[in-house]
Amino acid sequence: MSDLEASPVSEPRLTSLAHGGGCGCKIAPGVLEGILKGASPLPVPPELLVGIETSDDAAVYRLNERQAIVATTDFFMPIVDDPQDFGRIAATNALSDVYAMGGTPIFALALVGMPINKLSTETIGAILDGGAAACRAAGIPIAGGHSIDSIEPIYGLVAIGLVDPTHLKRNAEAQAGDVLILGKPLGVGVFSAALKKEKLDAAAYARMIAATTRLNTPGPDLARLPGLHAMTDVTGFGLGGHGWEMARGSGLRLRIDWAAVPLLEGARDLAEAGFVTGASGRNWASYGAHIRFDRAMSAVDQALLSDPQTSGGLLVSCASEAVAEVLAIFRSHGFEEAAVIGAVEAGEPGLTIV
Template sequence: MSDAAVSAEPRLTSLAHGGGCGCKIAPGVLSEILRGRTMLPVPPELLVGIETADDAAVYRLNDRQAVVATTDFFMPIVDDPHDFGRIAATNAISDVYAMGGTPLFALALVGMPVNTLSTATIGAILDGGAAACRAAGIPVAGGHTIDSVEPIYGLVAIGLVDPADIRSNAGARPGDVLVLGKPLGVGIFSAALKKGALDAAGYARMIETTTRLNTPGPDLARLEGVHAMTDVTGFGLAGHALEMARGAGCRLHVDWSAVPLLEGARDLAAAGFITGASGRNWASYGRDVALAREMTAVDQALLCDPQTSGGLLVACAPSSVAGVLEVFRGQGFDAAVIGRVDEGEAGLSVA
């Protein structure tokens, strides 16, 4: 197909009713869907399953090795096909890092409207995903394709971890400090992009953060005093912090003034560029968030903003904070201390 024909194609984001991790089913709806489902017997080798809404499943092979398995896919968050592929693949691979694992290989999940998009565009999406896999040092070893109404792309990512190094989202302890590896605001940026209001500098910031693999994960998992990790994605900081709190049976406290934001995210949110997923997130779990300060509508939107390929949220002992920040910063992440873990009823407080 000619370049002119490719340029005449519709914008990728115009073909999707949602984009990136904002496509996730709202937490409350997902809970309702899963409630009462019959669960199969769980073998003792399954070290991490569905019980704590963790980032990946982990299955023990022997005393020193366990398989980490995860899958993630979504509709376009950007219009550039190569960037879309990179973002989707990075997001999927990062779930392996969030468990403390090292990726081994990936399988591609591809659903495309083949009568709407050219083979060149679809190929560019796959090339973007392959580029992210190369950055992680892994091959795309296969996959599956379907003809679908909306463009969908993602990966099954398989990794390996020493069972002693598994860091689920359920290990936080009272007294721990919370560290966040990436700034918030990706959902805000994606809403602005879809409406033609994100400038070139903003787009560059969005691509930089969403295509940065969470490679500090395995090194963090091996640090003494690191007790829990998760990545902040479609349910926003509040949603994934609540999952950590519920898994550990502790109360998480977030200092909102310390939470890093992408440059320009607050101004864009104030201008009305907020995703529908942000509101759905708050409707699902807002009753479990105690606001110890006056939160504006913009603050609330940022707190619940769905992150695509978001940062790691780490719970660690106070004595380990310096080491955690050193690992992050040594790999180019401007991580920040954003709160603490206390005893008490499982939940989240924001002050």
């Protein structure tokens, strides 16, 4: 019997095998910026419509006047212990970047790294089955992939999609006077911290799974709206970090009405009880200098603002006259908690929390 076929006598919790989980595994934005700063510049063909210049969600390469390829990859260590839920969350998160560009996924490749001496073939198979379930929900196949024997369990996708270049939405084209809308509530990082310490009850776990496995399918419909100017998804850098990327890329200031920002039920209570990820602090250290508070903010508020979201919601910047239609599209896809959370204004790039 090969190592891959052998099953361990007992299996540890998936989250116990990982030093971090979900999008909280991301390298902190400040550290990542330093790493990329030393990279040699490469030639950029005119067909490459979106590259690394504004920290956007995916690369986009124009094929012709009506078609462009959207290409992205995302993978991470377990955020939950149930293997199928882990696979579903990771795949949903990877596909989100295609939706965030206004694209429609067409197929995916699986990225698999597993400690085969610690996890059974049944557990690894369940992770892959969870990822396949998310892709079936998106209407696409997993057409291949690559696997390695690794110390920590890792799963994700290379996601490929298509977009009409005239409907492409970047994170860097917000306009002064725009309204900001967030598609999903915050708090996934807080929930994952509580789960890892076995302090998350069944009802809260169900809310977490419902949020993290909901595909950001409004993306293509939103992208067709002429009044929608910029779009991204809120993931590992939190609302503060991905808001900062939008502000920096657009050369404008985002004003966030903190009281209007939706939170997962119970997220604030868990954060007040101390269930905050280390990634939240690393995130804040990277971009906190670009955030100004025009209201009293507690340490818990700051942690929620920088809380790493796994498979988080779309953040949309649109003209005021498009707000009703944007919200209607979110609602038609089942995103009942989508909410107006602020506005875009002229000024030094950054965020103002009011």
